[in-house]
Amino acid sequence: MSVSDKLTTIIAVVRQFCRIFGKFTHIPIVLRKYRYMIGLKTENEPLFRKLFQLSIDFYLFFTAFYVNGYISINIIFSFFLDLSCTLVLVVEKMKNCVLKKCLLPFFCLLMIFLVLVPAASAEQIFTDPETGMEFVWVPGGTFQMGQTGLEKEDLVKVMGADKFDKYCACELPRHKVVVDGFWMGMFEVTNLQYRFFKPDHDSKSYDGHSLNVDNQPVVEVSCYDAIAYAEWLSSKSRRKFSLPSEAEWEYACRAGTTTVCFWGDDANFACDYANVGDQAAQKEWPVWTVHGCVDGVIVTAPVGCFKPNAFGLYDMLGNVWEWCSDWFSEGYYKESPEFNPRGLSSGIYRVARGSCWDSPPRYVRSASRNKRRPDNRSYAIGFRLVSLGTTESSLLRNPEK
Numbered sequence: 001m002s003v004s005d006k007l008t009t010i011i012a013v014v015r016q017f018c019r020i021f022g023k024f025t026h027i028p029i030v031l032r033k034y035r036y037m038i039g040l041k042t043e044n045e046p047l048f049r050k051l052f053q054l055s056i057d058f059y060l061f062f063t064a065f066y067v068n069g070y071i072s073i074n075i076i077f078s079f080f081l082d083l084s085c086t087l088v089l090v091v092e093k094m095k096n097c098v099l100k101k102c103l104l105p106f107f108c109l110l111m112i113f114l115v116l117v118p119a120a121s122a123e124q125i126f127t128d129p130e131t132g133m134e135f136v137w138v139p140g141g142t143f144q145m146g147q148t149g150l151e152k153e154d155l156v157k158v159m160g161a162d163k164f165d166k167y168c169a170c171e172l173p174r175h176k177v178v179v180d181g182f183w184m185g186m187f188e189v190t191n192l193q194y195r196f197f198k199p200d201h202d203s204k205s206y207d208g209h210s211l212n213v214d215n216q217p218v219v220e221v222s223c224y225d226a227i228a229y230a231e232w233l234s235s236k237s238r239r240k241f242s243l244p245s246e247a248e249w250e251y252a253c254r255a256g257t258t259t260v261c262f263w264g265d266d267a268n269f270a271c272d273y274a275n276v277g278d279q280a281a282q283k284e285w286p287v288w289t290v291h292g293c294v295d296g297v298i299v300t301a302p303v304g305c306f307k308p309n310a311f312g313l314y315d316m317l318g319n320v321w322e323w324c325s326d327w328f329s330e331g332y333y334k335e336s337p338e339f340n341p342r343g344l345s346s347g348i349y350r351v352a353r354g355s356c357w358d359s360p361p362r363y364v365r366s367a368s369r370n371k372r373r374p375d376n377r378s379y380a381i382g383f384r385l386v387s388l389g390t391t392e393s394s395l396l397r398n399p400e401k
C-alpha cells in the first residue's frame, strides 16, 4: 500500500468517525453544560479535570465537523488550551524519563492527526440538527449560464420558432457567470422537514396518488412559504438559510458540465438520474409527452432515489420544480452582472428551476427556466435551501478560500 493509499484510508476512517459520533448532536449540548460544573467539583485533582475537559474538547472537535462542516475558533482554542495545560500537568507528575520522552512523539502524532481532520472534511457535508437536512458544499467557480447552440436547434425543431421565442428565448444569450461557494441542500425539502415548520401542511395528492408521504418533496408551497421556511430555519440556527439564486441553482445543477442535462445531451438517459414524465406515467395518463425510458415513478418520488450529479446533489432535474430567489425577467441574461447575479429587485413572477415528475424532455434541462407568481401553490413546485454560512467567524470555514 502506497503512502497516499494509507493516507486516504486514514482520512476515510476519520471521516467515518466524524459521521458516527457526529450523529449524536444532543451530546455536545449536554457536555458543554456540565463541562465546567464537573471541572469545579474536581478542583483538587487538576490533572483529572484537564483530562476530562480534553476528552470533551476532542469529542466536540468531531461533532463540529459533522454538524457544521467546519470547526469554530472557540472549539480549536479551547482544545489547544486544554491540551497544553494537560501536557504541562502530566510532565510535572512524571518521574519516569522514558515516558517523558514519549510525550514529544505523542504530541507530534496528535498534531498530524489534527491536520488530517480538516482533510477529512473535504467531502463537505453538514446536517442541520433541527430538521436533519443535509447540505453539501458547492465550491465557487465560473460557468456558462443558459442554452447551448445545439440545445436551441433541437428546441426549435421540437417546438417551432414561435413557441421557442415565447417560452425558451429567455434562456439566451449564454453568458459567463461567476458564483461564490455556498452550501446547498442535498435533497429537495421533504414533507417531513416542512412539517417541523407547519405541522398541518398537506401536499395533497394527484389523481388519487399521494404527494404527502414524509420523504416525498414538499409541494403546494408558494415562493413566500418557501422563504418563510428559510427564515424560520435561520431563526433556529446559527446559519442563514435562503432560496438559491437562479445562477447558484444552474451552477449547482450543471456541476461542471456544459451539456443539456448534467448527465449528457441524451434525454433518454434521464430515468437513471431524474424522476420525469416517463413511460410508466404514460400508461396512467396516455396523452402525456414523455421520455423514452422508464423511471418507474408516476408522481413525486421519495427524495434521493436517483443518481446524484457531480456535486452530490440529488433530483436537481426532475421530481419537483424548485423555487429560486430571483424575480423573473425575460431579458435578464442580456444585462445580468457577471458576479453573483441575483435578478431584479421586483417583478411579477418568481423563477422556478429544474422541471418535475410530469415534465417532457423540453423542460428537463439545466438551462430551463420557469416563471410562476410567487403566491402560486402547485403539485409540481417545491424547493431546496442554500446557506452562505454562519454569523460566527471561523478559521476553517469555506476551506477553499
Ligand SMILES: [Ca+2]
Residues within 6 Å of the ligand: 275, 276, 277, 278, 281, 295, 296, 297, 298, 299, 357
Ligand atoms: Ca416519473
Ligand SMILES: [Ca+2]
Residues within 6 Å of the ligand: 188, 315, 316, 317, 318, 319, 320, 321, 322, 354, 355
Ligand atoms: Ca428537482
